[in-house]
Amino acid sequence: MSNNLAVDNVIAFRRPPHPRCWSQAELWDMTALCAAHTRHGGATFWSTGKTERGDPQFYLLDADEDCLLCLTRLDRRYVLENGFGGVVAESTDLKAVIEQGRRMVAHPRGILAFVMRSLFVVCTCRAILDQKIELMMAETGEQLARFAPQLAALV
Amino acid sequence: MHFAKAEPEAKALRKQAGVWLKQLRNQAGLSQVELAAQLGLKYYTFISQIENGFGRVPTEAMERWALALNEKPSVFARKLLGFYDPELYRLLFEDVS
Numbered sequence: 001m002s003n004n005l006a007v008d009n010v011i012a013f014r015r016p017p018h019p020r021c022w023s024q025a026e027l028w029d030m031t032a033l034c035a036a037h038t039r040h041g042g043a044t045f046w047s048t049g050k051t052e053r054g055d056p057q058f059y060l061l062d063a064d065e066d067c068l069l070c071l072t073r074l075d076r077r078y079v080l081e082n083g084f085g086g087v088v089a090e091s092t093d094l095k096a097v098i099e100q101g102r103r104m105v106a107h108p109r110g111i112l113a114f115v116m117r118s119l120f121v122v123c124t125c126r127a128i129l130d131q132k133i134e135l136m137m138a139e140t141g142e143q144l145a146r147f148a149p150q151l152a153a154l155v
Numbered sequence: 156m157h158f159a160k161a162e163p164e165a166k167a168l169r170k171q172a173g174v175w176l177k178q179l180r181n182q183a184g185l186s187q188v189e190l191a192a193q194l195g196l197k198y199y200t201f202i203s204q205i206e207n208g209f210g211r212v213p214t215e216a217m218e219r220w221a222l223a224l225n226e227k228p229s230v231f232a233r234k235l236l237g238f239y240d241p242e243l244y245r246l247l248f249e250d251v252s
Binding site for chain 2: 047049050051052053055057059061064065066067070072074079081083084085087
């Protein structure tokens with residue numbers, strides 16, 4: 001009886017289903033991915049479609065209209081796949097997924113700049129560390145020179 | 156000489172391949188989700204991508220696809236080659252003499 005009472009008093013708040021098509025905001029975000037690939041990745045067209053279950057898909061296509069990337073929204077999860085079905089990124093955050101997709105088309109010059117920047121940072125850190133270590137060693141030497149005679153006297 | 160395929164034709168053939176694959180899947184009584192599970196795919200979205208005519212069945216996966224769709228792998232691959240590379244298909248399988 002208590003079970004029935006509990007069931008009677010429960011009001012099911014159902015999550016409203018996500019719309020079965022892309023929203024304006026989502027399309028706006030996806031154009032960023034499209035722009036990045038158009039500049040560097042060879043994307044020429046984009047198109048939209050749906051899965052059998054009605055989940056919306058966004059295709060990024062090359063000149064032959066072959067799929068480069070496919071973004072699908074499965075309920076509240078975004079899945080980004082390459083043209084061979086490999087999952088590139090998946091998240092409930094569309095922007096994070098798009099960022100992953102954008103990174104895929106980092107221009108060779110961009111990669112070179114990134115490598116150069118990384119090398120510069122590593123070299124700088126190493127130089128700073130070397131200086132610090134040298135300073136510490138010098139200080140330790142000085143202190144050793146100061147305390148050694150006193151220690152010797154004690155012995 | 157121009158060897159490139161006419162783009163609209165390639166696109167149309169890929170769409171036809173997608174329709175054919177969908178027919179095979181329906182004949183096998185499989186949903187996109189079930190087919191993806193049989194192929195070991197994490198998501199079924201790739202099946203949709205191919206059936207909508209935007210992707211191709213990868214060569215290395217053709218045998219698995221064929222078996223999942225109750226088709227003989229050689230026949231399946233040959234048919235797909237006809238869609239994906241009609242010129243090569245013509246050279247290999249049609250008498251050009």
